[in-house]
Amino acid sequence: MLKLEDLCFGYEKAVVINHLKWALEPGKVHGLVGMNGAGKTTLFNILSGMLVPQSGSVLFCDQPLNPDKCAMMETTPFFYPMISGKEYLEIFRLKNPDFNIVAWNSVFHLPLRELVDNYSTGMQKRLALMGLIASGRALLILDEPFNGLDFEAVRIVQQIIPALAARGKTILLSSHIPESLTSVCHTISTIKEGKIDFTLQKNEFGRLSELLDSENKIPDDILQNLN
Amino acid sequence: MLRAASFIAIIHIRRTLRIVAALGLFRAIFLLMLIIFGFISTLRPGMLPLQAALILSLIAQAHLTRKDHNLLTSLSINKPAFFIIIYSLITSPFLLLYLFLRDFNAFLILAGGLVLVALFNKPVNFRKRKLHISFPFIPADAWEWRAGLKNIWWVLILTWVVLVSFHRHYFLFAGSIIVFSLVAAGFQMYHESLSMIRALGLNSRQFLIRKIYLQLLLFLAIVAPAMISSMIIHPEGNTAMLMVILNSLLVQAFAVSIKYAGYRQGQHTQYQMSVIFLLNIAFAIPVLLPLPLFMLAIYLRRADLQLKTVLYA
Numbered sequence: 001m002l003k004l005e006d007l008c009f010g011y012e013k014a015v016v017i018n019h020l021k022w023a024l025e026p027g028k029v030h031g032l033v034g035m036n037g038a039g040k041t042t043l044f045n046i047l048s049g050m051l052v053p054q055s056g057s058v059l060f061c062d063q064p065l066n067p068d069k070c071a072m073m074e075t076t077p078f079f080y081p082m083i084s085g086k087e088y089l090e091i092f093r094l095k096n097p098d099f100n101i102v103a104w105n106s107v108f109h110l111p112l113r114e115l116v117d118n119y120s121t122g123m124q125k126r127l128a129l130m131g132l133i134a135s136g137r138a139l140l141i142l143d144e145p146f147n148g149l150d151f152e153a154v155r156i157v158q159q160i161i162p163a164l165a166a167r168g169k170t171i172l173l174s175s176h177i178p179e180s181l182t183s184v185c186h187t188i189s190t191i192k193e194g195k196i197d198f199t200l201q202k203n204e205f206g207r208l209s210e211l212l213d214s215e216n217k218i219p220d221d222i223l224q225n226l227n
Numbered sequence: 228m229l230r231a232a233s234f235i236a237i238i239h240i241r242r243t244l245r246i247v248a249a250l251g252l253f254r255a256i257f258l259l260m261l262i263i264f265g266f267i268s269t270l271r272p273g274m275l276p277l278q279a280a281l282i283l284s285l286i287a288q289a290h291l292t293r294k295d296h297n298l299l300t301s302l303s304i305n306k307p308a309f310f311i312i313i314y315s316l317i318t319s320p321f322l323l324l325y326l327f328l329r330d331f332n333a334f335l336i337l338a339g340g341l342v343l344v345a346l347f348n349k350p351v352n353f354r355k356r357k358l359h360i361s362f363p364f365i366p367a368d369a370w371e372w373r374a375g376l377k378n379i380w381w382v383l384i385l386t387w388v389v390l391v392s393f394h395r396h397y398f399l400f401a402g403s404i405i406v407f408s409l410v411a412a413g414f415q416m417y418h419e420s421l422s423m424i425r426a427l428g429l430n431s432r433q434f435l436i437r438k439i440y441l442q443l444l445l446f447l448a449i450v451a452p453a454m455i456s457s458m459i460i461h462p463e464g465n466t467a468m469l470m471v472i473l474n475s476l477l478v479q480a481f482a483v484s485i486k487y488a489g490y491r492q493g494q495h496t497q498y499q500m501s502v503i504f505l506l507n508i509a510f511a512i513p514v515l516l517p518l519p520l521f522m523l524a525i526y527l528r529r530a531d532l533q534l535k536t537v538l539y540a
Contacts, residue, residue: 049300050350071301078294080238082245087238094231095302115245135301 001026002065002139002170007056009046016042017053018194024172024187026061026138029165031181032174033212034191040174041075043191044141047172048072060139071135075144077128085112085119085127092134099134107156121148129157133164140164142173146180158184178208231304232312239317261505275325275333282321283340286314290344310345368427369441375414382410383449390453397464400457401471404450405507408475411446412482412503417495421537431534435487435527442479450475474510477519478503481526488529490537 002024009017016039024030034040045051047058049067058065079088089101089112105112108126116124125148132140145157161184165171175181181188182205189199190212200208247255269278290310299305315322318337325334360380365372376383386403393399427434450472457468482503489496506519 048297050296067300068303072297074297078298080242080295082242082249083238087241091235091238091298091302094234131298132301137301 001059001061002172003057003059003062005057005059007043007046007058008054009042009051010054016194017046020056020191020195022189022196022199024170026170027165027168028186029161029171029173029184031178031185031188032172032191033178033181033188034174034176036176038191039194040176040191041143044072044143044172044174047139047141065139069137070139070141071132071137072141073125073128073132073143073145075147077124077131079116079124079127081117083116085110085114085116088116088127089130089134092131096134096136099136101134104130104133107160122150122153125149126153126156129160133160138168139170139172142171144175145173146175146177154180178212182208228304228306228308229312231302232309232316236313236316275328275330276336279321279325279333279337279340282318283337283344286318286341287344290314291347296348296350305348307342307345307348310348311342314341314345365445366441368437369445370419370423371414371417372411372441372445375410379410379413383407387452390456394456394460397457397461400453400461401464401468403453404468404471404475407446407450407453408478408507409500409503411442411449412478412507413500415442415482415486415496416500418486418490418492421492424534425538431531431538434534434538435483435530438487439480439483442483443476446476446479470510474519475507477523478506481506481519481523484523484526484530486530487534488526488532490530490533 002022004020004022007017007020008015020043032040032043042051046053047065048070049065050072060066060069086101089099093099093101101112108130110119110123110127110130116127119127125145129142129145132142142161145161146154149157161171161173165186173181173185178188186202187199188205188208190197198211200211247258250258265281266278269275269281296305299309315338318341322334322337325331325337359377362373362376365376367373386406390399390403424434427437429437454468454472458465461468485502486496502522506522509516509518
């Protein structure tokens with residue numbers, strides 16, 4: 001169980017995470033939805049150890065979360081210039097020598113001998129996802145994993161993420177397009193003003209649009225008056 | 228940790244070799260000559276600490292601007308110990324050389340500096356300044372200057388304050404021109420959106436001429452006080468000052484050319500500031516004296532071609 005208790009974080013005077021509480025079951029895929037600037041990436045950076053919370057705690061299996069348990073895929077993954085796909089994955093094998101690059105690449109279909117600089121955005125995302133899997137961590141965080149992916153890559157990600165969760169990994173992924181998460185997630189939560197606004201279980205996903213629309217719906221009279 | 232550092236150091240060496248190979252034979256030989264020249268000229272007695280400081284500054288710049296925090300954190304190696312090992316491995320030939328030549332100052336500068344640099348293992352986030360000054364009198368098509376000065380006006384003020392305070396020292400005037408030149412050339416690093424270029428309604432040649440004209444004009448505007456003061460207070464240094472100004476003007480035109488030679492909407496020119504820095508000090512190194520003019524001639528043509536491609540695509 002991943003437990004976030006009374007978590008606070010801000011940049012100077014701007015409060016981004018505001019006494020956030022959240023409990024995530026292990027072995028499941030948890031989606032996080034929020035507007036741009038709602039604090040999704042900041043929260044992920046705290047979990048991955050890149051940022052230190054100003055107060056509150058993050059517990060994983062009832063112990064303070066050690067960054068060694070967690071790996072994160074950024075919205076725009078970083079690659080060293082002039083590195084090949086194989087070299088990139090071999091870096092991850094330093095910590096997880098059992099990771100079978102050839103076997104996994106039969107799923108991802110990447111030209112691993114090519115330089116990553118020559119990859120398309122979708123290919124770079126697939127490589128970053130392979131790296132995330134290769135890290136072998138118990139908690140995997142994917143920030144906007146569907147951005148820039150073609151439909152084939154989206155299908156691959158949609159199949160692999162639940163399979164990883166079935167192996168006991170706790171997976172946390174974000175999107176600002178809620179519909180992209182419904183097919184892979186066991187729960188979907190929304191973050192608003194630095195707090196978890198609500199959480200829906202899989203059987204409640206039908207209410208997602210209704211709940212989001214109730215807050216963001218443009219009144220009919222305004223729509224009609226638009227030229 | 229040692230295994231990880233050695234492995235990643237090998238990957239960095241392979242990448243560096245690929246980058247050098249991508250430069251092409253002529254440029255690779257030229258780069259090698261520059262490195263050898265720099266190395267030999269700093270081997271003289273008393274110059275080794277300077278060499279150590281230069282190497283340290285290169286590593287510090289690379290370390291503080293790196294973007295691999297998340298990657299290394301995911302591997303649990305984003306730690307000072309990792310960086311101390313990897314930087315020691317990379318600089319070991321120099322550290323051994325300083326020990327062999329018994330120059331302990333150089334050794335301490337490099338070794339101590341590496342340890343200090345390695346302690347900063349979190350992303351460096353500069354605080355946003357609250358005081359924003361806008362420059363509406365600058366022409367709208369000099370957008371780089373409007374945006375750039377907003378961020379960096381305090382550097383210009385600080386430089387002028389130093390000049391006024393220490394106006395007896397001639398070298399500070401020449402130094403300030405180089406600082407201004409670096410700052411102004413840095414404005415050209417980021418590539419604007421294509422719609423901004425198209426909005427001017429100029430063809431590639433007219434656009435390039437307009438941008439170079441604005442760059443030279445605005446550069447002269449910010450260096451004029453220092454230049455005129457220097458000519459009045461230190462007339463004996465006019466020839467040297469003229470050399471610095473001429474060289475800086477070439478560098479400014481080159482900064483615009485290199486930007487548009489590799490123009491890609493929303494991107495930035497990689498390694499631009501390293502090249503600009505080298506060209507800015509070209510007036511002081513005889514072997515490099517014609518370099519800015521030579522580079523400008525090459526990149527002007529490339530910029531025109533690239534702009535043609537972009538504008539008519």
